[in-house]
Amino acid sequence: xxxxxxxxxxxxxxxxxxxxxxxxxxxxxxxxxxxxxxxxxxxxxxxxxxxxxxxxxxxxxxxxxxxxxxxxxxxxxxxxxxxxxxxxxxxxxxxxxxxxxxxxxxxxxxxxxxxxxxxxxxxxxxxxxxxxxxxxxxxxxxxxxxxxxxxxxxxxxxxxxxxxxxxxxxxxxxxxxxxxxxxxxxxxxxxxxxxxxxxxxxxxxxxxxxxxxxxxxxxxxxxxxxxxxxxxxxxxxxxxxxxxxxxxxxxxxxxxxxxxxxxxxxxxxxxxxxxxxxxxxxxxxxxxxxxxxxxxxxxxxxxxxxxxxxxxxxxxxxxxxxxxxxxxxxxxxxxxxxxxxxxxxxxxxxxxxxxxxxxxxxxxxxxxxxxxxxxxxxxxxxxxxxxxxxxxxxxxxxxxxxxxxxxxxxxxxxxxx
Numbered sequence: 001x002x003x004x005x006x007x008x009x010x011x012x013x014x015x016x017x018x019x020x021x022x023x024x025x026x027x028x029x030x031x032x033x034x035x036x037x038x039x040x041x042x043x044x045x046x047x048x049x050x051x052x053x054x055x056x057x058x059x060x061x062x063x064x065x066x067x068x069x070x071x072x073x074x075x076x077x078x079x080x081x082x083x084x085x086x087x088x089x090x091x092x093x094x095x096x097x098x099x100x101x102x103x104x105x106x107x108x109x110x111x112x113x114x115x116x117x118x119x120x121x122x123x124x125x126x127x128x129x130x131x132x133x134x135x136x137x138x139x140x141x142x143x144x145x146x147x148x149x150x151x152x153x154x155x156x157x158x159x160x161x162x163x164x165x166x167x168x169x170x171x172x173x174x175x176x177x178x179x180x181x182x183x184x185x186x187x188x189x190x191x192x193x194x195x196x197x198x199x200x201x202x203x204x205x206x207x208x209x210x211x212x213x214x215x216x217x218x219x220x221x222x223x224x225x226x227x228x229x230x231x232x233x234x235x236x237x238x239x240x241x242x243x244x245x246x247x248x249x250x251x252x253x254x255x256x257x258x259x260x261x262x263x264x265x266x267x268x269x270x271x272x273x274x275x276x277x278x279x280x281x282x283x284x285x286x287x288x289x290x291x292x293x294x295x296x297x298x299x300x301x302x303x304x305x306x307x308x309x310x311x312x313x314x315x316x317x318x319x320x321x322x323x324x325x326x327x328x329x330x331x332x333x334x335x336x337x338x339x340x341x342x343x344x345x346x347x348x349x350x351x352x353x354x355x356x357x358x359x360x361x362x363x364x365x366x367x368x369x370x371x372x373x374x375x376x377x378x379x380x381x382x383x384x385x386x387x388x389x390x391x392x393x394x395x396x397x398x399x400x401x402x403x404x405x406x407x408x409x410x411x412x413x414x415x416x417x
Contacts (some may be wrong), residue, residue, distance in 0.1 A: 014180040016071040025259055032056050035290060036099040036111040037080050041213045043118050043126065044087040050113075053326050054080045060103040070095035071115065080287075080332055085117045092118050093212040109265035113287050118210055127158065127202035129212035130182070139188045140217055142172070144200030147180045155205045163192075164166070190219050195277060195309065206378065216306050218277050229347065231269040232276070232313070234353035236344050238262050238358040241324075257328035261356060264321040264344050268313040273348045279307035280344040282325055285333055289324040304344075335366045 037051030056062050066076040070093070074082035083097065095115045102108035118126045130143040142160045158177045160169040172185040183200075190196065195221070200212035236247035242258035254260060266276065282288055282305060292302065296309055302308040306322055311318055325342075343357040 007303075024256060030172035031107040031109045032062055032101045032103055034099055034101045034109040034111040034211065036097065036113045037287070039114045039213075041116045041118075041128070041211075043127065044085060044089075047082060047084045047119075049080050049328075049332050050083050050097065050099075052081075053287050053289050054079070054099075054101040054109070054179060055289060055291070056103060060105065063102050063129040065100050065102075066097060066311075067100075067278075068095055068097040070114070071097075073097075076328065078331070080329055083115070085115065088117045089199050092116055092208075108162075117160075117209065124186055126255070127200045127212045128211050129198065129200040129215045131215060132196075132198065133184075133219035134216050137192045138190045139186060140190065140196070140219070141149075141184050141186050142198050142200075143182065143184045144212060144274075145182050146177055146200070146202050156202060158200065158202050160185055160187070160198050161185055161198055161211075162196055164194060164196060167198065168199070174203075177202075192219055193309070194219050195307075201295075212239065218275075218307065218309050227229075229392075232273050232348055232354055233265075233267040233269060233348050234344065234354040234356040235265045236262065236295055236358045238342075238360065249358075251361060251365065253361045254327050256327050256333060256362065256364055258327045260286070260325045260360065261291075262323055262342065263345075264356070266310070266313055266319040266321070266346065268315050268317060270352065271315050273313045273350050274311075274348040276319070277307055277322060277347045278304060278310060278312045278344060279322055279346075280304040280323075283340045284344060285328040285338075286325045286340055286342065287328060289326045292321075292323045292342065294321050296318060316405060328361070330364050333362065338362045338364070 006157040033055040035053045035055075037053070040048060042048065044288050047213070050066065052064065052066065054064070056063055064077055064079045066073055066081055068083065071086050074084075086093075086095075092398055093116075095117065096112055097115055098106055098112040100110040122172075127144060127146045130145060132140045132143040139394055142162065144158060144160065146156065146158050156177050158175040159174045161170065161173045162172070163169040170186060170187075174186065175183060177183055179365055195216055197216050201216050202210045202212075237250060239246055239248055239261050240252045240254050240258055241261055242254070243252075248263060252260070262280070264278065266273075266278075266282065288303065288305055290310075292304060294308075304321070308321075310319055310321065338361075339358050340360045340361065340362060342354055346354045346356075
């Protein structure tokens with residue numbers, strides 16, 4: 001089967017699924033897909049809101065339950081409870097928090113995060129990782145910050161661990177740091193077009209080791225392309241799947257707990273655009289809910305909040321990137337109306353850095369004292385499913401692989417303009 005026929009058949013099959021208004025049975029046997037959120041780096045006694053969520057394809061009610069082997073949870077039977085870190089007096093200590101979500105029929109799923117808690121002792125040094133700078137093909141500058149002190153004759157050393165994964169495998173020279181402030185080190189001999197992970201590390205001569213959060217950067221290409229003044233057009237729109245309004249818009253209204261889908265379109269004008277890096281950081285009260293796709297790839301790896309590289313975009317063609325997000329529950333938001341703006345930043349080898357944004361207008365009408373436990377679903381198996389926006393994306397991919405990219409661009413314009 002050739003590629004064109006494969007995508008046509010896949011598209012027709014997918015549209016058949018999403019158009020079934022009574023399609024509950026399709027997903028009836030699937031357990032909830034659970035996301036406990038990102039790992040956390042906290043100070044002793046610090047309070048945060050855990051970013052748990054779940055996707056339910058069966059349309060059933062969901063029941064949340066958190067457990068942590070350290071710290072205090074305010075209400076463990078909600079998706080996003082308040083967590084207070086314990087007090088740690090020696091080294092940085094890690095704890096595990098697990099979110100388990102079950103549905104009406106007892107099917108369940110779970111996911112865990114690691115909570116790193118820094119010591120509260122004045123004899124210990126806290127450290128944080130900052131974004132990398134001066135990134136080129138083969139080198140980058142890693143940056144960090146430490147609150148290191150020299151109380152009681154303690155000496156603080158700082159350095160970075162880095163590599164192509166979270167196992168790192170490399171570290172920089174240990175740098176003496178007897179004061180609070182920023183520090184930087186340059187790493188060399190990197191590979192082109194590669195994502196690197198890194199984190200800052202601090203240690204005192206009493207043996208206490210503290211780790212900063214993991215961050216990433218992406219190296220550029222080798223310069224063999226005929227780079228010029230390329231133009232990359234970036235557009236971003238959003239739909240509210242929970243409301244049933246499936247028209248892409250620059251701004252939508254939403255209620256606490258609603259499921260949203262964001263779409264980012266990239267079009268190369270005039271020449272190929274290489275090394276396209278897309279980063280989309282969600283504002284507070286919008287929680288990333290996965291289902292990341294790039295064109296027809298429904299299982300695209302990576303997290304747009306950390307940044308993804310989508311490679312080369314040929315001249316005149318379009319990439320369509322989509323993912324889902326969920327509005328936080330009413331209990332974690334201020335009463336009334338708030339506007340959340342979500343901006344994507346896109347960089348590349350040829351074009352200047354581009355940005356585009358979409359906004360969500362939240363109406364939180366929760367009455368004081370009322371209790372609302374959002375399920376993150378609308379009990380409508382069509383709008384709850386990520387397959388509906390995926391059908392639009394797969395349709396675009398079908399046009400792309402059939403060679404009719406301009407027809408797709410015209411069609412897409414009617415959907416997101």
